[in-house]
Amino acid sequence: MRSLKDAQLGAFTFFASALPHDVCGSNGLPLTPNSIKILGRFQILKTITHPRLCQYVDISRGKHERLIVVAEHYENCLSIFQKPENAPSAEKVLQIAYEVLEGLEFMNKNGLVHRALGPNNVLMDCKGNVKLAKFGLYHMTDHGADVDFPIGYPSYLAPEVIAQGSFHPSDPSRDEAPLPSGPKSDVWSLGILLFELCAGRRLLQNIDISERLKFILTLGCMDDIVTVLAEEHGCLDTIKELPDSVLELLRKCLTFLPSKRPTPAELLQDPVFNSISCHYTPFQKPVSLFSSSLRCAHLVLPDDISDLCKDNDEDYLSERAIDEVYHLWCLAGGDLEKELTNQEIIQSKPPISTLPNFVLEDGETFGQGRDRSFLLDDTTVTLSLCQLRNRLKDVAREAYYPLLEDEQSSLPQSNSSNELSAAVTLPLIIRERDTEYQLIRIILFDRLLKAYPYKKTLVWKEARVDIPPLVRGLAWAGLLGIEGDIQAKYEGIDKDTPIPTDRQIEVDIPRCHQYDELLSSPQGHIKFRRVLKAWVVSHPDLVYWWWSCLDSLCAPFLYLNFNNEALAYACMSAFIPKYLYNFFLKDNSHVIQEYLTVFSQMIAFHDPELSNHLNEIGFIPDLYAIPWFLTMFTHVFPLHKIFHLWDTLLLGNSSFPFCIGVAILQQLRDRLLANGFNECILLFSDLPEIDIERCVRESISLFCWTPKSATYRQHAQPPKVAGDNGFAKTSTYYSSDYQDMPKTDLSREPLSLVDLKAEVSPRISAEDLIDLCELSLSGSSKRNKTGKPKIVAVDIRTAEDFNRGHISGSINIPFNTTFGPENEVVQCPAAGGLQSYRGRVIVVISHNMKSAAMFAAHLVKMSFPRVCNLDGGINKLKPTGLLTVPSPQI
Incomplete structure (x- = not known):
């Protein structure tokens, strides 16, 4: 963008047609409001x-089907030339015509027709160049049907458009909608505009619709419509x-x-523009x-590099993208409805004035006539940026051009730098919702993403602080390592040929996050269908799972x-593949069961009492967590919570969801501990409100306390090629998967599900x-300067075996002093x-894994947190030379 x-920001409003409340569609669901279709x-x-x-x-959707559209706006328009004293020269007329045709041709390439060309919709910037406004009104309203x-x-309007008359789907007198207008209808409108510029007056302004139609149809019998119009209006x-060139164009x-009428593309190639076209360079779409x-x-x-360093007291905010400025305007207190109300575009009425018509027995009708406020008001209101500029006046210019390699701070120095630094906490x-803070973060991420993938490490670093909502989509793509020509790959997937999964996709989409206006729109359903089908077609070894999982996973993206x-x-x-590897196999029971078992162990590790x-x-x-992990919590939380949750999830490895699950349980801990099975089932059937920020914070803490290998799974994603994701290792807790680490004799061995x-x-x-x-390889201990979790090794071998060699700093609690011959508890481990x-x-360290598992299970039963076993027992450590022997007593 x-x-x-x-430019300025402008807003205009209109109402979509209201639908009857008691009518449902063919699928039995209520009809989608026209305002959501337009949106x-x-x-x-x-x-x-x-x-x-x-x-x-x-675009903003308000009450009673009201829509407010925000767009680039300019104060001057073509009307300034439609006066005799301001009549433009022939060269200016040709310039305006050429620039309008440029805009129309580009619209046509994108499948759009203006259909609302008029002097107020042909704006002029400060350099006198044309800017077409409201060119999307015909498209967004489904050619006026909504x-x-x-x-x-x-x-x-062109003669063929007027001859079709108006149409509305609810009109019983019309069986079929007229065909949509084509590009040539805009050429006629342009001709009328150019004629008015040349004549210095408005045409057909004081003639009613029927007379206007008769006059236009009469023109069809004339060979030279330009001359007829000129005679009719005395010019x-x-x-x-x-x-002659201008007359021929008209x-x-x-x-x-x-x-016989040319299209905008054909008219642009007309020789009349030969002297003008050479001054214009073809538009290149940004890559x-x-x-x-x-x-x-x-x-x-x-040519002179020093020009880049000149400071002409520029308006730095105006150099930012329009969508950024509007986003910041909203954060600074901007209110679209308030702006339109202040300009009396939106007018409130007393309730008595909104009563509907009613008819007496004799047929006499009482009540209000048609409310003209529900028709289109062509007025565009300029949104004042004064409040925003005042809010950002203390932000230094360096904030708009941050140094990416600054080691001290990502926040620029300004009069409010202390406040900005404090905002991070x-x-x-x-x-x-902080305007200044978001400005800083948006600019920084914008620069980092423009340098992606070269600056992917810094993208990860800054994402650990937070991700600005405005750039979240691209930031997530960077965190997921998306690269290459994704458009060509997507277009190469067959999304049209019917497949057996189509029916299930059609059933699932109307139930997925339909509280959101965007995803519930018909366009949202179409895009849902295409993306989901592309995934199914491109992953033939996987299946579209039966719990509406893929559509929920697709929704945030x-x-x-x-x-x-x-x-x-x-x-x-x-x-x-990163978080749900092999979850969508046709037979995924072994994958799911392993995942749930590891999750159960994580609950016991972090909260043994609850476990x-x-x-x-x-x-x-198995009773509550399957939809959590199959949809990565998108089936549980609304989108605005998922965004905050996934901002952190995408920085973590495939084991991070376990910590999120434990954090959710801990928020419900008191209620779970106080309830039985039936009450817990009811609790999770309608999950209570979860504080997502607290959930994220506690998930990170849980992750820090979890040893990497504790969440090892055989069915996790295989190791990546070295260097694929090395930048992720720069973080303390956002590290790569344990599976990605090179395997050694000290690595954890696979374990059967049983x-x-x-x-x-x-x-x-x-x-x-x-x-x-x-511990170093020499066996000496190092000081704990990294803030890693404290650990204690409990060696449960006999005292004799312990004295032959043990981990430095470990304590010895022999298994045979805690458990009897029949594995009954004879002494509490805590007594040791x-x-x-x-x-x-x-x-827990032993030479027998069953003994270690039994000892650890008893500690969990006694509510000892963070209990785990050493895989392979003491035998794994013997070849390392890390075992120490106590010095003999003198």
């Missing part, structure tokens, strides 16, 4: 960028004085028969972030990349134990001094 520069179609207009078109920015007013101005002499535009083309190919340095929801299906598909395709209670009442993860389920506590590898104990180590990570 281009920068604001000398969905509008989205594509935000991607239509051209120097001759006003950029669309946003509103109660006609699209376009009768004075400028024949003025028209005759025009150059005649071609005002050709009565559409079959997208994920493509095979060079994004910097268009960059040109000035505030809750995320407050930071996302589609919402953030609504106008970029290829990126939504690419993100989804990268996300699923004991849930196991006692039989409330196992054996895994038999153990309450997780196992950790010998290399994890060495790392957590901070273990109680003082409560809270540390307790690693």
Whole structure:
């Protein structure tokens, strides 16, 4: 999206047609409101960028089907020339015609027709160049079918458009909708506009619709419509004085028969523009972030490099993209309805004035007439940026051009730098509403993403702080490592040929996050269907699972990349293998069961008291956690919570969801401990409100306390090629998967599902134990300067075996002194001094894994947290030379 520069933000409003409340569609569901249909179609207009078109920015849906559209705006329009004293020269007329045709041609290439051309919709920037406004009104309203007013101005509509008359789907007198207008209808409108410029007056302004129609149809019998119009309006002499080139252009535009009228593309090639076209360079569409083309190919340095360093007291905010400025305007207190109300565009009425009509027995009608406020008001209100500029006045200019390699701070120095630094410590929801803070973060991420993938490490670093909502879609793509020409790959997938899964997709989509206006729109359903089908077709070895999982997983990516299906598909395709590897196999029972067993061990590791209670009442993860992990919590939380949750999830490895699940349980801990099985089932059937920021914070803490190998799974994603994701290792807790680490003799060994389920506590590898104990290969201990979790090794071998060699700093609690011959408890382990180590990570070491598992299970039963077993036992450590022998007593 281009920068604001000398443009302004403008807003206009209209109402969509209301639908009857008691009518349902063919699927039995209520009809989609027309305002939501318009909202969905509008989205594509935000991607239509051209120097001759006003950029669309946003659309807001209000009460009673009201819609407010925000777009680039300019104060001057073509009306300033429609006066005799301001009549433009012939050269200016040709320039205006050429620029309008440029905009129309680009629209036509994107499947759009203006249909609302008029002097007020042809704006002029400060350099006198044309900017077409409201060019998307015809498209977003489904060619006028979703509103109660006609699209376009009768004075400028082509004859074939006027002959069709108006149409509304609810009109019983019309069986079929008229065909949509084509590009040639805009050429007629342009001809009328140019004729008015040349004549210096408005045409057909004081004639009613019926007379206007008769007059236009009469023109069909004339060979020279330009001359007829000039005679009718008394400006024949003025028209005759025009150059032949301008007259010829007017005649071609005002050709009565559409079959003989040229299109904008054909008219641009007309010789009349030969002297003008040479001054215009063809528009080059900016290269997208994920493509095979060079994004910097268009960059040109000035002849004098010092020009880049000059400070002319520029308006730095105007250099930012229009959507950024609007986003900041909203954060600074901007209110669209308030602005329109202040300009009396929106007027409130007393309730008595809104009563409907009623009819007495004699047929006499009482009540209000048609409310004209529900028709289109063509007025565009300029949104004042004064409040925003005042809010940002203390932000230094360095904030707009941050140094990416600054080691001190990512926040610029300014008068409010202390406040900005303090904002980092505030809750995320407050930071996302702080205008200055968001300006800094948006600019920083914008620069980092433009340098992606070269700056992917810094993207990860800054994402650990937070991700600005405005750039979340691209930031997520960066975190998932999306690269290459994703559009070509997506287009190469067959999304049209019917497949057996189509029916299930059609059933699932209307039930997926339909509270959201964007995803519930018909355009949202179409995009849902295409992205999901692309994934199914491109993954023939996997299946579309039966619990509406894929549509829920797709929803966040589609919402953030609504106008970029290829990126939504690419993100989804990268996300699923990382966090849900093999979850969608036709037979995934072994994958799911392993996942749930590891999760159960994580509950016992972090909250043994809760684990004991849930196991006692039989409330196992199989009963509640499957939809959590199959959809990565998108089936549980609304989108606005998922965004905050996934901001952190995408920084973590595939084991991070376990910590999220435990954090959710801990928020419900008191209620779970106080309830039995039936009450817990009811509790999870309608999950209570979860504090997502607290959930994220506690998930990170749980992750820090969890040894990497404790969440090892055989069915996790295989190791990546070295260097694929090395930048992720720069973080303390956002590290790569344990599976990605090179395997050694000290690594954790695979365990069968039966054996895994038999153990309450997780196992950790010998290399994890060495790392957590901070032992060097020489056997000497290092000081704990890294803030790693404290750990205690509990060796349960006999005293004789312990004295032959043990881990430095470990304590000995022999198994045979705790358990009897029949594995009955004869002495509490806490009596051996273990109680003082409560809270540390307790690693049980033995030469017999069954004994270790039994000892650990007993500690869990006694509510000792963070208990785990050493995989392979003491035998794994013997070859390392890390075992020490106590010195003999003198």
